[in-house]
Every structure is written in C-alpha cells, then in structure tokens.
Amino acid sequence: KNPITHAQRAGHTTRKLWRGVCVYGVQCCRGGAEENEVANPRFEEQQTNLQPGREVCGLLGGQLCPERQQFKISRDKKARPVKDGDSLQSLGISDGGVIYLKDLGPQVGWSTVFLAEYAGPLAVYLLFYPRPALVYGTSRAGTDIAVHVAMVCWTLHYAKRLLETLFVHRFSHATMPLRNLFKNCSYYWGFTAFVSYYINHPLYTPPGLGSVQLFAGLALFLVCEYGNFSIHIALRDLRPPGTKERKIPMPTSNPMTKLFHFVSCPNYTYEVGAWLGFSLMTQCLPALLFAVAGFLQMAQWARGKHRNYRRDFPSYPQGRTAIVPFVI
Amino acid sequence: MAEKAETSGQREKENESKKSGPPPVAKAYLLLYNGLLTAGWFVVLYRTVLYSIDHAPSWRSDGIPTSVPGLYDDLRLPLRVFQTAACLEVVHVAVGIVRSALFTTFIQVFSRIFMLWGIVEGVAGTAYSPGLLLVAIAWSATEVIRYSFYFFALIDAIPYPIKWLRYTTFYILYPTGVTGELMLSFAALPVLKASHQWSTSLPNPYNLSFSFYYFLMFFMALYIPLFPQLYGHMISQRKKVIGGGAKSKQE
Numbered sequence: 001k002n003p004i005t006h007a008q009r010a011g012h013t014t015r016k017l018w019r020g021v022c023v024y025g026v027q028c029c030r031g032g033a034e035e036n037e038v039a040n041p042r043f044e045e046q047q048t049n050l051q052p053g054r055e056v057c058g059l060l061g062g063q064l065c066p067e068r069q070q071f072k073i074s075r076d077k078k079a080r081p082v083k084d085g086d087s088l089q090s091l092g093i094s095d096g097g098v099i100y101l102k103d104l105g106p107q108v109g110w111s112t113v114f115l116a117e118y119a120g121p122l123a124v125y126l127l128f129y130p131r132p133a134l135v136y137g138t139s140r141a142g143t144d145i146a147v148h149v150a151m152v153c154w155t156l157h158y159a160k161r162l163l164e165t166l167f168v169h170r171f172s173h174a175t176m177p178l179r180n181l182f183k184n185c186s187y188y189w190g191f192t193a194f195v196s197y198y199i200n201h202p203l204y205t206p207p208g209l210g211s212v213q214l215f216a217g218l219a220l221f222l223v224c225e226y227g228n229f230s231i232h233i234a235l236r237d238l239r240p241p242g243t244k245e246r247k248i249p250m251p252t253s254n255p256m257t258k259l260f261h262f263v264s265c266p267n268y269t270y271e272v273g274a275w276l277g278f279s280l281m282t283q284c285l286p287a288l289l290f291a292v293a294g295f296l297q298m299a300q301w302a303r304g305k306h307r308n309y310r311r312d313f314p315s316y317p318q319g320r321t322a323i324v325p326f327v328i
Numbered sequence: 329m330a331e332k333a334e335t336s337g338q339r340e341k342e343n344e345s346k347k348s349g350p351p352p353v354a355k356a357y358l359l360l361y362n363g364l365l366t367a368g369w370f371v372v373l374y375r376t377v378l379y380s381i382d383h384a385p386s387w388r389s390d391g392i393p394t395s396v397p398g399l400y401d402d403l404r405l406p407l408r409v410f411q412t413a414a415c416l417e418v419v420h421v422a423v424g425i426v427r428s429a430l431f432t433t434f435i436q437v438f439s440r441i442f443m444l445w446g447i448v449e450g451v452a453g454t455a456y457s458p459g460l461l462l463v464a465i466a467w468s469a470t471e472v473i474r475y476s477f478y479f480f481a482l483i484d485a486i487p488y489p490i491k492w493l494r495y496t497t498f499y500i501l502y503p504t505g506v507t508g509e510l511m512l513s514f515a516a517l518p519v520l521k522a523s524h525q526w527s528t529s530l531p532n533p534y535n536l537s538f539s540f541y542y543f544l545m546f547f548m549a550l551y552i553p554l555f556p557q558l559y560g561h562m563i564s565q566r567k568k569v570i571g572g573g574a575k576s577k578q579e
Contacts, residue, residue, distance in 0.1 A: 204530075205531050
C-alpha cells in the first residue's frame with residue numbers, strides 16, 4: 001500500500017505526489033499570514049532529493065500555485081527563501097527537519113504591474129498639462145518654459161521605465177502579490193497628481209534663480225537618468241540570460257558605473273538624484289516630497305540588497321554603503 | 329532560562345511587545361520609561377474619572393453633555409507631557425532597543441500627536457467637545473494597561489490579568505477612542521473653514537498649497553479603511569496570545 005511505489009508503477013516519477021502522501025520525516029508547517037499552524041502528515045518514504053515546491057505544497061492540500069509558494073528553512077523575516085532547484089538534502093533538511101511554506105497571496109504578472117505602475121503616472125501627469133478647465137477653471141495665465149521642460153522630463157522618466165521593463169530588466173520572480181499592485185498604484189498615481197497639479201497650475205511660480213536654476217536642475221536630472229540607465233544595463237549584463245545567477249556588481253567601461261565603488265545600489269542613488277534635479281528645476285515642494293518619499297523607500301530596499309550581497313558573497317567589497325556613499 | 333525567553337520572544341510576531349533582548353542599561357531605561365508613563369497616564373485616568381463623577385449628576389438630569397467645560401484644564405498638563413513623551417517610542421524602535429515596526433509605531437504616535445497638538449491644542453474650542461471625554465477615557469485606560477504590560481514584559485513576568493486586559497479592553501476602548509477623535513475633528517472643521525488656520529494658497533515660491541480644513545477631512549476619511557484593519561489586527565493578535573490556551577509558546 002505504499003503510495004510512492006504505486007506512483008512508480010503507474011509511470012509517474014517519484015517526485016510526483018498525491019494529496020496526503022508525504023515525505024518521510026519532514027514536518028511541514030503551513031505558513032500563511034500567521035505561520036503558526038503545523039500540518040502533521042503521515043510519512044511514507046524518505047525522499048532526500050525532493051525539492052520543495054509543488055510536492056511539498058501538495059501535502060497541505062495542493063491549493064497554492066507555484067507563484068504563491070515561498071519556502072524558507074527559518075521563520076526569520078530576513079532569511080532567504082529556498083531557491084528553485086534546491087533539494088531538501090542540499091538545504092540540510094533531514095529526517096524530522098522542518099520547512100516552512102508561506103502563501104504569498106494572489107499574485108499578478110509583471111506585465112500587468114508595469115503597465116499600471118508606470119503607464120499610470122505617464123497618463124495622469126499629462127492630464128493636468130493642458131490645464132483642463134475642470135481642474136483649474138478658465139485662466140489666461142502664460143506658461144513658463146519650466147512647465148514644458150518638466151512635462152518632457154516626467155514623460156521621459158516613465159517612458160524609460162516602461163522600455164526598460166520591456167527590454168532591459170531580468171526579474172527574479174515572475175509575479176508580485178496583488179495587494180501590492182493596489183498599494184503601489186495609489187502611491188504612484190496619487191503622487192503624480194499631487195506634483196502635476198501644482199506644476200501645471202496657472203499660478204505656478206517659476207524657479208527663483210531663473211534659467212540658471214532650470215538648467216542646473218535639468219542637467220542633474222539628465223545625468224542621473226543616464227546613470228540609472230547605465231546601472232540597469234550593467235546589472236542586466238551581470239546575469240546570463242535565462243539564469244537566476246547572482247554576481248557581485250562591479251564597474252564596467254561606462255564611467256557612470258564607477259558609483260559601484262561606493263554603493264551597492266547606484267541605480268537607486270541615481271534615481272534619487274534625478275528627482276532632486278527635477279525638484280530643483282521646477283522649484284516645486286510636492287516634487288521634493290516625492291523625491292524624499294522615493295528616497296525613504298529605496299533606502300530601505302538598498303539596505304536589504306546590501307545586506308543580501310554581504311551575506312551571500314564573502315568577498316564583497318568592504319567600502320560600499322547601500323545607497324548614499326559613505327553615509328548609509 | 330533567559331535564552332529560552334529571548335528566542336520565544338523573538339518569535340513573537342506582535343508589533344508592540346518589547347523583548348527581553350535589550351542590553352541592561354537600555355532595559356533599565358525602558359523599565360523607567362514604561363513605569364513613568366504608566367503612572368502619568370494613570371493620573372489622566374484618575375482625573376477623568378473624578379471629573380465624570382463630579383458631573384454625572386448633571387448628565388443624569390440634563391442628558392448627554394454637549395460640552396465638557398473644565399475637563400481639559402484638569403488634563404492639560406499630564407496629557408501634553410505624557411502623550412508627547414511617546415515620541416520617544418519611535419526613537420526606541422529606530423535605535424533598536426525595542427523590536428517593532430518603525431512605520432507602524434510612527435503612524436500610531438503621529439496620529440496621537442496630531443490629535444493632541446493639531447486639533448485639541450491647535451484649534452480653538454475643540455477642547456470643549458465631549459469627544460475629549462471619550463478620548464481621555466480611551467487613551468488613558470489603554471495606555472495604563474499598555475505601558476504596564478510592557479513593564480512586566482521587560483522583566484518576563486506578565487501577570488495574566490494584565491495580559492488579558494491588554495488583549496480584551498481594546499474591544500471597547502478602541503472604538504471609543506476613534507469616536508472621540510472623530511468628534512474632536514468634527515468640532516474643529518467649522519472653525520478651520522472660517523479661519524483658514526495653518527493654510528496657504530497659491531501663488532507662492534514653493535508651489536504648494538495646503539488647506540488644513542480639507543486635510544482634516546481627508547484625515548477623518550482615512551479612519552474608514554484604517555480602523556477595520558487595525559481592529560482586525562488586534563483581534564487576530566488576541567487569538568494568538570489568549571486564544572491559544574494556557575501554555576502558549578510565546579510566554
């Protein structure tokens with residue numbers, strides 16, 4: 001009555017399990033939002049080469065599609081999830097060991113994400129640009145050149161993001177949680193409306209230092225956009241296509257990548273720089289608030305990535321900080 | 329023994345609980361902090377109860393009060409001192425002597441500070457709103473329980489009654505506090521509409537306008553999505569801590 005043997009006889013590989021058939025000696029803990037329920041399956045046969053995934057997920061009723069599964073060998077929030085291809089043996093899980101399964105919730109594919117998150121701000125900004133009477137009433141005020149430049153810059157930024165998502169980036173995960181989509185869109189679309197409303201307002205006040213300020217801000221913005229793009233290319237080239245390999249990022253022949261000497265995530269550094277340039281150029285406090293909000297979020301991400309790099313690569317260069325050279 | 333407590337303490341998912349993890353100096357400081365704040369909020373609670381006792385006869389004869397004169401005078405000093413002191417809690421988390429989510433702690437402290445300094449202190453007349461009474465009861469009762477809970481958690485000796493209070497009284501106190509806060513905000517609205525207090529309009533060099541009146545309305549609207557989430561979170565925390573039975577892993 002051994003189900004594994006039965007599967008073999010039926011022509012399935014030993015890696016395929018049915019509901020209720022479990023791996024001998026591995027205790028599976030159902031992790032959901034609570035991560036405290038323990039499924040206590042009966043054990044049939046030892047499968048040390050078994051990989052966590054569908055099989056182990058199947059023990060708990062097999063409800064979760066692969067994109068919703070996240071396996072960890074520790075409940076620490078900062079611990080690495082198990083990678084595809086890791087076997088129980090390679091993870092050091094033996095008889096009686098424990099592996100945690102977390103339900104990541106409903107997922108959404110990346111194409112949906114980038115369309116919503118990046119095309120949204122593009123469209124929302126341009127809604128205000130023509131100074132719709134519905135928003136501003138009728139006004140015959142002139143439009144400073146800064147307003148036009150701002151529109152071009154904003155459009156450039158998000159067009160670049162869309163194109164990068166299509167042609168440059170390689171993603172570690174195919175999906176992200178659905179709940180994030182709503183949260184992210186509120187953030188991007190909301191802030192876009194906030195910034196765009198004031199820049200395109202008939203009562204907009206142009207930069208106090210005139211053309212000097214406009215050009216300085218614009219220069220900073222453009223340099224940083226190019227820098228951000230350079231880093232994205234460098235990161236893309238680090239990873240051979242189709243793999244999930246990770247390597248230490250290093251400067252390339254592009255001088256913009258020299259920032260890798262100082263920070264782990266120069267793409268974020270450049271992004272913050274670009275928005276600071278935009279804020280300077282438009283002298284718009286909402287834009288500055290947007291830059292600060294972005295910085296706070298990206299600093300958090302950068303620190304996480306920096307931590308991961310240092311943990312995964314013993315030879316990781318010492319002098320680097322996460323996002324701001326010498327500071328953090 | 330201490331190690332075991334620490335590991336199970338680290339496993340505890342509840343945001344606000346303080347672990348026995350911090351170094352001795354920090355622990356002594358936190359004991360002092362939590363102790364002082366328990367005492368301070370107890371003063372608020374005590375004075376609120378006294379006020380209620382004094383005024384109960386008139387409420388009984390005249391019906392639900394539309395105004396609470398004198399209450400804020402009684403509470404003003406301890407409220408301002410001990411609620412403002414809560415800002416330190418954000419620092420505690422930031423520095424690492426308390427394990428909690430920085431963002432959540434910040435939001436909680438910020439909303440209290442906003443209510444106290446932005447509305448009650450900031451907008452004339454709101455302190456007479458009966459919402460103040462509700463807020464005083466809810467905040468002081470909650471804080472006395474919360475800070476004493478933290479105090480005992482630091483010495484790994486939480487009396488079950490305190491734990492029970494912490495995870496049960498919120499059922500009543502939380503909606504009470506929210507009602508009071510909304511009443512206070514509502515009382516502030518007409519004053520703001522007339523005075524344009526703390527507001528600025530275009531054109532100005534910063535290219536930002538702000539209407540405290542509309543901001544307050546937005547703030548009140550935020551209660552709609554946030555209250556169920558936070559209330560639900562407390563309910564699920566309660567299930568984990570109390571619902572699990574006597575011998576819980578987290579003790």
